[in-house]
Amino acid sequence: MALDLYQRLGIQRGASDDEIKKAYRSLAKQLHPDRNQDNPDAAKRFGEVTAAYDLLSDKDKRARYDRGEIDEDGNPKMPFGGGFGGYSRGGPRPGGTPEGFENFNFGGADTADLSDLFEGLFGAAASGRGRPGQGGFGGFRQRQRAPQKGADVSYRLKIAFVDAVALTPQRITLGDGKAIDLKLPKGVEHGTRIRISGKGEDGPGGRGDAIVTIDIAPHKHFTRDGDDIRLTLPVTLKEAVLGAKIKAPTPEGPVMLTVPKGTTSGKVLRLKGRGFTRKDGKRGDLLVTLDIDLPPNDAALQRFAESWSGGGNPRAGLDV
Structure with missing residues (x-):
């Protein structure tokens, strides 16, 4: 048995105009021929739901359909009146047009214009080419393809x-x-x-x-870490122990960097806003890892170490 117009759109009788439009928009988006070029069943369903929306969006046609005066295609069920079914008022109107035919669409002359609806669904170009409702009961024309652009x-x-x-x-x-x-x-x-x-x-x-x-290209000093940049910066033992102001490179030129007193190797200093620019316009940071550099064969440093009894056990936390 063929589905009635409400079943085609998946809605109940008595649905509001907004509910009808919402249901149609959803189905049209799924079934539009431009998105289902290899699926003839989708094109058929698209025509059916478009015809359903075309009729139900017209208040007069919808009222006559609900009263049983016209069928799913908009055709009068009892075109000659005489008190049968819904055409008990089927006398001729002024001008000789029987009631029930005066708003009937025989060639698309007053078919609902769905361009605004399809402009919202598929853009203005889609609504202007192959607009549903042209040429009769909710049908559609396959849009002509635009000339193809050259290769990228x-x-x-x-x-x-x-x-x-x-x-x-x-x-x-x-x-x-x-x-x-x-x-x-x-x-x-x-x-x-x-x-x-x-x-x-x-x-x-x-x-x-x-x-x-x-x-x-990679850089000889800097490496990227997301939007941040990392740099390993050597410092002397004296600079680490006593603290110092030293010159540090950045991608945009050198800056003065403060090394805190008592710095250990691996300490990371953050220079804000010296990294890569994010899509939102904010910038990452430059992360500077300090590395204490001990000179080889430094006699004075060796004598100092031999006489120094401090330092404790830095490995105590490792249970060794």
């Missing part, structure tokens, strides 16, 4: 570590021989792909795009 062209661009940190624009020469300054996006990382519109190959629908993949 891929490039790889190797950039310096410090340029990636500073988001320094990069000069790149494309296949057409023209050089452009490429702006690095916030959040750039190794493997980031940047699309340049209209810089690909020619095609009937216009030029394709250029796709630039970023390769960030």
Whole structure:
């Protein structure tokens, strides 16, 4: 048995206009031919639910359908009146049109315009090409495909570590021989792909795009850790014991760094805002790990160590 219009949309009789529209939007999104090109059953169902929405969204047609005066296709059940079924009032109207035919759509002349609805579902272009409801009872036209654009062209661009940190624009020469300054996006990382519109190959629908993949070169001092940068910084024993102000490198130039008195190897100092720029515009940090460097064969240091009885047992916590 064929489903009635409410069953097609999965709603109850008495559903509100908003409930009808919501149900149709959901089904149309699932069944639209553009998304089911290899599924003829989906296209058939799309036509059925569109026809159901077309009729139920028209208050007059819906009322006549609920009274049993018209069927699921909008056709009068008893077109000649005479008191049978729902056409007890089937006398001719002024102008000779029997009641029940005056709003009936024989060729799509007054079919509901669903362009606004489909513009919300699939965008303005989809609503203008192959709009449901054109050409009769909720049918649809397959939209004509736009001319195909030319192929995209891929490039790889190797950039310096410090340029990636500073988001320094990069000069790149494309296949057409023209050089452009490429702006690095916030959040750039190794493997980031940047699309340049209209810089690909020619095609009937216009030029394709250029796709630039970023390769960030390693640095001899810095390593990346997410949005942070890590640096191992050697310090002397004297600087570690007594504390000092020393010069430390950053990707954007050297800065003065305070080494706290009594520093041990492995201590990490954080320089805020010296890392990579995130997508939200905020920056990571530079994490500096201090490493105490002891000079080999330093006689004075050896004599000091021989005479020094301090230090305790730094391995006590290891149960040894």
